[in-house]
Amino acid sequence: MKKQYIFAVVVICLTLTAFLLTDSSDTIVKYPTGYRNWTHVKTLVLEKGHPLYEAFGGIHHIYANKIALEAYKSNKKFKDGSVIVFDLLEAVNSDNAIAEGSRKVVGVMEKDSKKFKDTGGWGFEGFNGDTKERIVKNMYGECFSCHLSQKNNDYVFSQYRK
Template sequence: MRHKIKLFSATLAVLALTSMAAQPADDGVRKPNGYRNWFHVNTMVVDKGSPLFDGLGGMHNVHVNPTGEAALKKGKPYPNKTMFVTDLHDFSVVDGSYVMGNLKGVAVMVKDAKKYASTGGWGFQFFAGGDPKKPVVTDAAKQCFACHEPKKSQDYVYSTYIP
């Protein structure tokens, strides 16, 4: 499980580290409304003990839309229009408890086997501060998919269903 978290976090770290670079390409991946009402897959915290903390420290909340929820639970390939959304927040530790803070950004993965064939059927984007007008990803193959390739057997998705 820690390996999965590290690799997923590495993907987001690449996004975060490249966020100050060139103008983002418009690849059609949009930040959806209402994703926090979707199925909550998991939450993880990247804290100071992680080598990824500088670029990606925070609380990560992963959600999947209704289109992908059944596939997640059955461990099957995801149908087109599946979306995973991860919101990344600052956090603090208060009396030994991790407390979610301000939103740092939102990562989106959307399945469209034809449109995103070169990246395993998935489109990727990261929105700085969660602002849909601040996309960060300029080269999904390098910034996102390179880290997802090892998960080909899971349709390139790190998140797994934990009943």
């Protein structure tokens, strides 16, 4: 009985240690260094009156890495390794022109069907302005719940403009 008790305590301790030492960075979406050198997919401007204006009003530039670009061009499912960047900037109206203002958010979608199986294979993150400060606290509630409406497009809103 004493050996079983000691064995149980050792197993519990090892399990807790493994849990505490597990690197949670395996489910973290990385900042997309150099994304402005990737392929520009499209631009969109959300103005006052749009239902998402409060959260996402401004100029949206969408960039895709090479793997994501293949899926955009072929209208097929995005492969693991695909990264899509949503670069949101303030829209400044001046002298009958709309120009880019300050960066508000760098939003990132990273495809890894194993790491992000609960969110359609996609990891989501937002970086505040020109910083690498993470702003997404709940990937499912803050991002994926909206992207669910695009299930037939592999959870991606944008389409490649040929």
